[in-house]
Amino acid sequence: MFSKFLNLDQEKQDRIINAAIKEFAQKGYDNASTNEIVKEAGISKGLLFHYFGNKKQMFLFLFDYCCELIAEQFYQRIDLTEKDFFTRIRQAILIKMELLTTYPELFKFIEEAYLEDSSEVRVEIEKKVKELSNINFGKIYEGIDFSKFRDDMDIKKILKIITWTFEKLSEEELLKAKLSPTHQIDYEKIILEAEEYFEILMKTFYK
Incomplete structure:
Protein backbone atom coordinates (compact mmCIF):
# COMPACT_ATOMS: atom_id res chain seq x y z
CA MET A 1 0.00 0.00 0.00
CA PHE A 2 2.82 2.39 0.85
CA SER A 3 5.28 1.28 -1.85
CA LYS A 4 5.34 4.73 -3.53
CA PHE A 5 6.41 6.32 -0.25
CA LEU A 6 8.94 3.61 0.58
CA ASN A 7 10.55 4.03 -2.86
CA LEU A 8 11.44 7.66 -2.06
CA ASP A 9 15.01 8.48 -1.06
CA GLN A 10 15.64 8.21 2.68
CA GLU A 11 16.07 11.95 3.26
CA LYS A 12 12.64 12.73 1.81
CA GLN A 13 11.01 9.86 3.74
CA ASP A 14 12.55 11.16 6.97
CA ARG A 15 11.33 14.71 6.32
CA ILE A 16 7.74 13.56 5.80
CA ILE A 17 7.79 11.13 8.74
CA ASN A 18 9.29 13.67 11.14
CA ALA A 19 6.81 16.36 10.09
CA ALA A 20 3.84 14.02 10.50
CA ILE A 21 5.02 12.60 13.84
CA LYS A 22 5.50 16.13 15.20
CA GLU A 23 2.04 17.27 14.12
CA PHE A 24 0.16 14.21 15.39
CA ALA A 25 2.12 14.07 18.66
CA GLN A 26 1.41 17.72 19.44
CA LYS A 27 -2.23 17.92 18.36
CA GLY A 28 -3.71 14.42 18.31
CA TYR A 29 -5.37 12.76 15.35
CA ASP A 30 -8.47 14.91 14.90
CA ASN A 31 -6.72 18.26 15.33
CA ALA A 32 -3.61 17.43 13.32
CA SER A 33 -3.46 19.35 10.04
CA THR A 34 -2.21 17.79 6.82
CA ASN A 35 -1.60 21.36 5.63
CA GLU A 36 0.92 21.82 8.44
CA ILE A 37 2.53 18.46 7.69
CA VAL A 38 3.13 19.24 4.00
CA LYS A 39 4.35 22.74 4.89
CA GLU A 40 6.89 21.32 7.36
CA ALA A 41 7.90 18.50 4.99
CA GLY A 42 8.22 20.79 1.96
CA ILE A 43 5.92 18.77 -0.33
CA SER A 44 2.49 19.28 -1.90
CA LYS A 45 -0.71 18.00 -0.31
CA GLY A 46 -1.41 16.02 -3.47
CA LEU A 47 1.85 14.14 -3.08
CA LEU A 48 1.13 13.38 0.58
CA PHE A 49 -2.16 11.69 -0.33
CA HIS A 50 -0.49 10.05 -3.34
CA TYR A 51 1.87 8.33 -0.89
CA PHE A 52 -0.60 7.48 1.88
CA GLY A 53 -4.12 7.65 0.45
CA ASN A 54 -5.61 9.62 3.34
CA LYS A 55 -4.92 11.00 6.80
CA LYS A 56 -6.06 7.82 8.57
CA GLN A 57 -3.76 5.54 6.57
CA MET A 58 -0.86 7.90 7.18
CA PHE A 59 -1.50 7.84 10.95
CA LEU A 60 -1.68 4.03 11.05
CA PHE A 61 1.48 3.78 8.92
CA LEU A 62 3.30 6.08 11.34
CA PHE A 63 2.17 4.01 14.33
CA ASP A 64 3.53 0.82 12.73
CA TYR A 65 6.72 2.60 11.68
CA CYS A 66 7.43 3.97 15.18
CA CYS A 67 6.64 0.68 16.93
CA GLU A 68 8.82 -1.32 14.51
CA LEU A 69 11.74 1.08 14.91
CA ILE A 70 11.53 1.01 18.72
CA ALA A 71 11.16 -2.80 18.73
CA GLU A 72 14.19 -3.19 16.45
CA GLN A 73 16.32 -0.99 18.71
CA PHE A 74 14.98 -2.74 21.83
CA TYR A 75 15.84 -6.25 20.66
CA GLN A 76 19.32 -5.12 19.59
CA ARG A 77 19.97 -4.06 23.18
CA ILE A 78 18.27 -6.67 25.35
CA ASP A 79 20.20 -9.76 26.47
CA LEU A 80 17.89 -12.69 25.74
CA THR A 81 20.52 -15.08 27.09
CA GLU A 82 19.65 -13.79 30.57
CA LYS A 83 17.53 -16.62 31.98
CA ASP A 84 16.27 -15.01 35.19
CA PHE A 85 12.76 -13.72 34.52
CA PHE A 86 12.81 -10.66 36.79
CA THR A 87 16.36 -9.65 35.79
CA ARG A 88 15.27 -9.69 32.16
CA ILE A 89 12.14 -7.62 32.87
CA ARG A 90 14.20 -5.08 34.83
CA GLN A 91 16.60 -4.92 31.88
CA ALA A 92 13.66 -4.32 29.51
CA ILE A 93 12.42 -1.37 31.56
CA LEU A 94 15.88 0.26 31.65
CA ILE A 95 16.28 -0.18 27.88
CA LYS A 96 12.91 1.48 27.36
CA MET A 97 14.10 4.43 29.42
CA GLU A 98 17.27 4.62 27.29
CA LEU A 99 15.23 4.55 24.08
CA LEU A 100 12.88 7.19 25.46
CA THR A 101 15.88 9.51 25.81
CA THR A 102 17.11 8.66 22.29
CA TYR A 103 13.74 8.87 20.51
CA PRO A 104 11.57 11.28 22.51
CA GLU A 105 9.40 12.35 19.54
CA LEU A 106 8.66 8.75 18.54
CA PHE A 107 7.63 7.84 22.08
CA LYS A 108 5.51 10.97 22.33
CA PHE A 109 3.68 9.98 19.16
CA ILE A 110 3.19 6.37 20.36
CA GLU A 111 1.90 7.59 23.73
CA GLU A 112 -0.56 9.97 22.05
CA ALA A 113 -1.70 7.14 19.77
CA TYR A 114 -2.33 4.93 22.82
CA LEU A 115 -4.39 7.75 24.36
CA GLU A 116 -6.19 8.63 21.13
CA ASP A 117 -9.98 8.95 21.45
CA SER A 118 -10.79 9.57 17.79
CA TYR A 141 9.53 -15.09 27.89
CA GLU A 142 11.77 -17.05 25.48
CA GLY A 143 14.57 -18.98 27.20
CA ILE A 144 13.50 -18.11 30.75
CA ASP A 145 14.63 -20.51 33.51
CA PHE A 146 11.24 -21.52 34.84
CA SER A 147 12.83 -23.91 37.38
CA LYS A 148 13.27 -20.88 39.68
CA PHE A 149 9.51 -20.63 40.10
CA ARG A 150 7.64 -22.59 42.76
CA ASP A 151 6.71 -26.17 41.84
CA ASP A 152 3.36 -26.10 43.64
CA MET A 153 1.85 -23.53 41.27
CA ASP A 154 0.86 -23.54 37.60
CA ILE A 155 3.59 -21.61 35.76
CA LYS A 156 1.14 -20.38 33.10
CA LYS A 157 -1.07 -18.86 35.78
CA ILE A 158 1.96 -17.28 37.49
CA LEU A 159 3.00 -15.62 34.22
CA LYS A 160 -0.56 -14.40 33.65
CA ILE A 161 -0.65 -12.83 37.12
CA ILE A 162 2.71 -11.11 36.54
CA THR A 163 1.66 -9.94 33.06
CA TRP A 164 -1.68 -8.61 34.34
CA THR A 165 0.09 -6.79 37.17
CA PHE A 166 2.34 -4.82 34.85
CA GLU A 167 -0.40 -4.32 32.25
CA LYS A 168 -2.59 -2.80 34.98
CA LEU A 169 0.31 -0.61 36.15
CA SER A 170 0.75 0.64 32.57
CA GLU A 171 -2.99 1.22 32.15
CA GLU A 172 -3.16 3.29 35.34
CA GLU A 173 -0.24 5.47 34.25
CA LEU A 174 -1.74 5.92 30.78
CA LEU A 175 -5.05 6.96 32.33
CA LYS A 176 -3.29 9.50 34.57
CA ALA A 177 -1.47 10.87 31.52
CA LYS A 178 -4.71 11.04 29.56
CA LEU A 179 -6.36 13.10 32.31
CA SER A 180 -3.41 15.46 32.71
CA PRO A 181 -3.12 18.61 30.54
CA THR A 182 0.37 17.71 29.28
CA HIS A 183 -0.21 13.97 28.70
CA GLN A 184 3.22 13.39 30.28
CA ILE A 185 4.07 9.92 31.60
CA ASP A 186 6.36 9.80 34.63
CA TYR A 187 8.64 6.89 33.66
CA GLU A 188 10.94 7.27 36.66
CA LYS A 189 7.95 6.86 38.97
CA ILE A 190 6.89 3.78 37.01
CA ILE A 191 10.35 2.19 37.46
CA LEU A 192 10.28 2.76 41.22
CA GLU A 193 6.76 1.35 41.52
CA ALA A 194 7.63 -1.61 39.28
CA GLU A 195 10.58 -2.41 41.54
CA GLU A 196 8.22 -2.67 44.52
CA TYR A 197 6.08 -5.14 42.59
CA PHE A 198 9.18 -7.11 41.55
CA GLU A 199 10.10 -7.65 45.21
CA ILE A 200 6.60 -8.83 46.11
CA LEU A 201 6.23 -11.10 43.08
CA MET A 202 9.68 -12.66 43.55
CA LYS A 203 8.94 -13.49 47.19
CA THR A 204 5.56 -14.92 46.17
CA PHE A 205 6.48 -17.02 43.15
CA TYR A 206 10.19 -17.89 43.41
CA LYS A 207 11.39 -20.87 45.45
Whole structure:
Protein backbone atom coordinates (compact mmCIF):
# COMPACT_ATOMS: atom_id res chain seq x y z
CA MET A 1 0.00 0.00 0.00
CA PHE A 2 2.82 2.39 0.85
CA SER A 3 5.28 1.28 -1.85
CA LYS A 4 5.34 4.73 -3.53
CA PHE A 5 6.41 6.32 -0.25
CA LEU A 6 8.94 3.61 0.58
CA ASN A 7 10.55 4.03 -2.86
CA LEU A 8 11.44 7.66 -2.06
CA ASP A 9 15.01 8.48 -1.06
CA GLN A 10 15.64 8.21 2.68
CA GLU A 11 16.07 11.95 3.26
CA LYS A 12 12.64 12.73 1.81
CA GLN A 13 11.01 9.86 3.74
CA ASP A 14 12.55 11.16 6.97
CA ARG A 15 11.33 14.71 6.32
CA ILE A 16 7.74 13.56 5.80
CA ILE A 17 7.79 11.13 8.74
CA ASN A 18 9.29 13.67 11.14
CA ALA A 19 6.81 16.36 10.09
CA ALA A 20 3.84 14.02 10.50
CA ILE A 21 5.02 12.60 13.84
CA LYS A 22 5.50 16.13 15.20
CA GLU A 23 2.04 17.27 14.12
CA PHE A 24 0.16 14.21 15.39
CA ALA A 25 2.12 14.07 18.66
CA GLN A 26 1.41 17.72 19.44
CA LYS A 27 -2.23 17.92 18.36
CA GLY A 28 -3.71 14.42 18.31
CA TYR A 29 -5.37 12.76 15.35
CA ASP A 30 -8.47 14.91 14.90
CA ASN A 31 -6.72 18.26 15.33
CA ALA A 32 -3.61 17.43 13.32
CA SER A 33 -3.46 19.35 10.04
CA THR A 34 -2.21 17.79 6.82
CA ASN A 35 -1.60 21.36 5.63
CA GLU A 36 0.92 21.82 8.44
CA ILE A 37 2.53 18.46 7.69
CA VAL A 38 3.13 19.24 4.00
CA LYS A 39 4.35 22.74 4.89
CA GLU A 40 6.89 21.32 7.36
CA ALA A 41 7.90 18.50 4.99
CA GLY A 42 8.22 20.79 1.96
CA ILE A 43 5.92 18.77 -0.33
CA SER A 44 2.49 19.28 -1.90
CA LYS A 45 -0.71 18.00 -0.31
CA GLY A 46 -1.41 16.02 -3.47
CA LEU A 47 1.85 14.14 -3.08
CA LEU A 48 1.13 13.38 0.58
CA PHE A 49 -2.16 11.69 -0.33
CA HIS A 50 -0.49 10.05 -3.34
CA TYR A 51 1.87 8.33 -0.89
CA PHE A 52 -0.60 7.48 1.88
CA GLY A 53 -4.12 7.65 0.45
CA ASN A 54 -5.61 9.62 3.34
CA LYS A 55 -4.92 11.00 6.80
CA LYS A 56 -6.06 7.82 8.57
CA GLN A 57 -3.76 5.54 6.57
CA MET A 58 -0.86 7.90 7.18
CA PHE A 59 -1.50 7.84 10.95
CA LEU A 60 -1.68 4.03 11.05
CA PHE A 61 1.48 3.78 8.92
CA LEU A 62 3.30 6.08 11.34
CA PHE A 63 2.17 4.01 14.33
CA ASP A 64 3.53 0.82 12.73
CA TYR A 65 6.72 2.60 11.68
CA CYS A 66 7.43 3.97 15.18
CA CYS A 67 6.64 0.68 16.93
CA GLU A 68 8.82 -1.32 14.51
CA LEU A 69 11.74 1.08 14.91
CA ILE A 70 11.53 1.01 18.72
CA ALA A 71 11.16 -2.80 18.73
CA GLU A 72 14.19 -3.19 16.45
CA GLN A 73 16.32 -0.99 18.71
CA PHE A 74 14.98 -2.74 21.83
CA TYR A 75 15.84 -6.25 20.66
CA GLN A 76 19.32 -5.12 19.59
CA ARG A 77 19.97 -4.06 23.18
CA ILE A 78 18.27 -6.67 25.35
CA ASP A 79 20.20 -9.76 26.47
CA LEU A 80 17.89 -12.69 25.74
CA THR A 81 20.52 -15.08 27.09
CA GLU A 82 19.65 -13.79 30.57
CA LYS A 83 17.53 -16.62 31.98
CA ASP A 84 16.27 -15.01 35.19
CA PHE A 85 12.76 -13.72 34.52
CA PHE A 86 12.81 -10.66 36.79
CA THR A 87 16.36 -9.65 35.79
CA ARG A 88 15.27 -9.69 32.16
CA ILE A 89 12.14 -7.62 32.87
CA ARG A 90 14.20 -5.08 34.83
CA GLN A 91 16.60 -4.92 31.88
CA ALA A 92 13.66 -4.32 29.51
CA ILE A 93 12.42 -1.37 31.56
CA LEU A 94 15.88 0.26 31.65
CA ILE A 95 16.28 -0.18 27.88
CA LYS A 96 12.91 1.48 27.36
CA MET A 97 14.10 4.43 29.42
CA GLU A 98 17.27 4.62 27.29
CA LEU A 99 15.23 4.55 24.08
CA LEU A 100 12.88 7.19 25.46
CA THR A 101 15.88 9.51 25.81
CA THR A 102 17.11 8.66 22.29
CA TYR A 103 13.74 8.87 20.51
CA PRO A 104 11.57 11.28 22.51
CA GLU A 105 9.40 12.35 19.54
CA LEU A 106 8.66 8.75 18.54
CA PHE A 107 7.63 7.84 22.08
CA LYS A 108 5.51 10.97 22.33
CA PHE A 109 3.68 9.98 19.16
CA ILE A 110 3.19 6.37 20.36
CA GLU A 111 1.90 7.59 23.73
CA GLU A 112 -0.56 9.97 22.05
CA ALA A 113 -1.70 7.14 19.77
CA TYR A 114 -2.33 4.93 22.82
CA LEU A 115 -4.39 7.75 24.36
CA GLU A 116 -6.19 8.63 21.13
CA ASP A 117 -9.98 8.95 21.45
CA SER A 118 -10.79 9.57 17.79
CA SER A 119 -13.40 7.07 16.60
CA GLU A 120 -11.71 7.09 13.19
CA VAL A 121 -8.58 5.29 14.40
CA ARG A 122 -9.32 4.07 17.95
CA VAL A 123 -10.37 0.51 17.04
CA GLU A 124 -7.41 -0.06 14.71
CA ILE A 125 -4.91 1.23 17.27
CA GLU A 126 -6.37 -0.93 20.05
CA LYS A 127 -6.10 -3.98 17.77
CA LYS A 128 -2.50 -3.16 16.88
CA VAL A 129 -1.57 -2.60 20.54
CA LYS A 130 -3.04 -5.98 21.52
CA GLU A 131 -1.17 -7.75 18.71
CA LEU A 132 2.12 -6.05 19.65
CA SER A 133 1.67 -6.96 23.33
CA ASN A 134 1.13 -10.64 22.49
CA ILE A 135 4.19 -10.74 20.20
CA ASN A 136 6.50 -8.93 22.62
CA PHE A 137 5.44 -10.87 25.71
CA GLY A 138 6.09 -14.07 23.79
CA LYS A 139 9.63 -12.95 22.90
CA ILE A 140 10.37 -11.67 26.40
CA TYR A 141 9.53 -15.09 27.89
CA GLU A 142 11.77 -17.05 25.48
CA GLY A 143 14.57 -18.98 27.20
CA ILE A 144 13.50 -18.11 30.75
CA ASP A 145 14.63 -20.51 33.51
CA PHE A 146 11.24 -21.52 34.84
CA SER A 147 12.83 -23.91 37.38
CA LYS A 148 13.27 -20.88 39.68
CA PHE A 149 9.51 -20.63 40.10
CA ARG A 150 7.64 -22.59 42.76
CA ASP A 151 6.71 -26.17 41.84
CA ASP A 152 3.36 -26.10 43.64
CA MET A 153 1.85 -23.53 41.27
CA ASP A 154 0.86 -23.54 37.60
CA ILE A 155 3.59 -21.61 35.76
CA LYS A 156 1.14 -20.38 33.10
CA LYS A 157 -1.07 -18.86 35.78
CA ILE A 158 1.96 -17.28 37.49
CA LEU A 159 3.00 -15.62 34.22
CA LYS A 160 -0.56 -14.40 33.65
CA ILE A 161 -0.65 -12.83 37.12
CA ILE A 162 2.71 -11.11 36.54
CA THR A 163 1.66 -9.94 33.06
CA TRP A 164 -1.68 -8.61 34.34
CA THR A 165 0.09 -6.79 37.17
CA PHE A 166 2.34 -4.82 34.85
CA GLU A 167 -0.40 -4.32 32.25
CA LYS A 168 -2.59 -2.80 34.98
CA LEU A 169 0.31 -0.61 36.15
CA SER A 170 0.75 0.64 32.57
CA GLU A 171 -2.99 1.22 32.15
CA GLU A 172 -3.16 3.29 35.34
CA GLU A 173 -0.24 5.47 34.25
CA LEU A 174 -1.74 5.92 30.78
CA LEU A 175 -5.05 6.96 32.33
CA LYS A 176 -3.29 9.50 34.57
CA ALA A 177 -1.47 10.87 31.52
CA LYS A 178 -4.71 11.04 29.56
CA LEU A 179 -6.36 13.10 32.31
CA SER A 180 -3.41 15.46 32.71
CA PRO A 181 -3.12 18.61 30.54
CA THR A 182 0.37 17.71 29.28
CA HIS A 183 -0.21 13.97 28.70
CA GLN A 184 3.22 13.39 30.28
CA ILE A 185 4.07 9.92 31.60
CA ASP A 186 6.36 9.80 34.63
CA TYR A 187 8.64 6.89 33.66
CA GLU A 188 10.94 7.27 36.66
CA LYS A 189 7.95 6.86 38.97
CA ILE A 190 6.89 3.78 37.01
CA ILE A 191 10.35 2.19 37.46
CA LEU A 192 10.28 2.76 41.22
CA GLU A 193 6.76 1.35 41.52
CA ALA A 194 7.63 -1.61 39.28
CA GLU A 195 10.58 -2.41 41.54
CA GLU A 196 8.22 -2.67 44.52
CA TYR A 197 6.08 -5.14 42.59
CA PHE A 198 9.18 -7.11 41.55
CA GLU A 199 10.10 -7.65 45.21
CA ILE A 200 6.60 -8.83 46.11
CA LEU A 201 6.23 -11.10 43.08
CA MET A 202 9.68 -12.66 43.55
CA LYS A 203 8.94 -13.49 47.19
CA THR A 204 5.56 -14.92 46.17
CA PHE A 205 6.48 -17.02 43.15
CA TYR A 206 10.19 -17.89 43.41
CA LYS A 207 11.39 -20.87 45.45
